[in-house]
Amino acid sequence: MVTVPARRVVLLGGGFSMDEDGLLDDWLLTHARGPRPKVCFLPTASGDAPGYVDQFLTAFRPRDCEPTVLSLFRRELDDDALRDFLLSRDVVYVGGGNTANLLAVWRVHGVDRLLREAYDRGTVLCGISAGANCWADASHTDSFGPLAVLRDGLGLLPGSVCPHYDSEPGRRPSYRNAVSTGALPAGWALEDGVAALFADGHLEAAVTRRPGARLFRVEPGGQGAAGERSVPCLPLGAASRGGAGSG
Incomplete structure (x- = not known):
């Protein structure tokens, strides 16, 4: 009997670029398949910023994993090698930056299709800010300057995503308005410090x-408003050590 791997996406409201304690990244790695997982950082949304790459490598080299970086602005792999590389990763970790630019560059290089294939094979797809937005059908983004709607995400996570829900002025009312008017479908809003694991599109942890810090489910409500439901979050001191489970 063939075992179908779980298809998982992790939305991060923090990580190596924001948090000194490393708890979110430690928790993330507990969900990778097998020991010493191969973790690929995709810094596309920042234009492959060297400083961002250095931050990732500094954070992940001491961990029990094999960190690598995939640059698309200075691409070195042909199509076959690119596919082999991405499909051999256990975790793909996408950095923050410009969500619209990120998706455009991925599509030019065919990375969007390869990530779908990796997802179907059990690679954990995750990221912060733009790296969280990209997996959903749609997202709330500052890719175009002012906060706006982006509706052409990869669609691996149904609905919409809004990062930085508590830390960036205007995010919360703007996202709620977009959901209430139908400009964005119902979705998930992350405050900084939260992480959410989805398996086959359904919230698992x-x-x-x-x-x-909280995770919210935001849906259209009555009288042209959006309803907001807080989802219980397990404190990471217990979660990570107990073994449980700009954008």
């Missing part, structure tokens, strides 16, 4: 490294 939500954790937080910061007391009081």
Whole structure:
């Protein structure tokens, strides 16, 4: 009997570029398949910024994993090698930056199709900010300057995503308005410090490294408003050590 791997996406409201304690990234790695997972960082949304790459390598080299970086602005792999490389990763970790630019570059290089294939094969897809937005059908983004709607995500996670829900002025009312008017479908809003694991499009676990930080389900409500439901998050001190489970 053939075992079908779980198809998983992790939305991160923090990580190596934001948090000194490393709890979110430690928790993320517990969900990778097998020991010493191969973790690929995709810094496309930042234009492959060297400083961002250095941050990732500094954070992940001491961990029990094999960190690598895939640059598309200075691409070195042909199509076959690119496919082999991405499909051999256990985790693909996407950095923050410009969501619209990220998706455009991926599509030019065929990375969008390869990530779908990796997802179907059990690679954990994750990221922060733009790296969280990209997996959904649609997202709330500052890719065009002012906060706006982006509706052409990869569609691996149904609905929409909004990062930085508590830390960037205007995010919360703007996202709620977009959902209430139908400009964005219902979705998930992450406060900084939260991470959410989805299996086959369904929420499986939500954790937080910061007391009081929350994950929200935002849906259209009555009288042209959006309803907001807080989802319980497991504090990461217990979660990570107990073994449980700009954008």
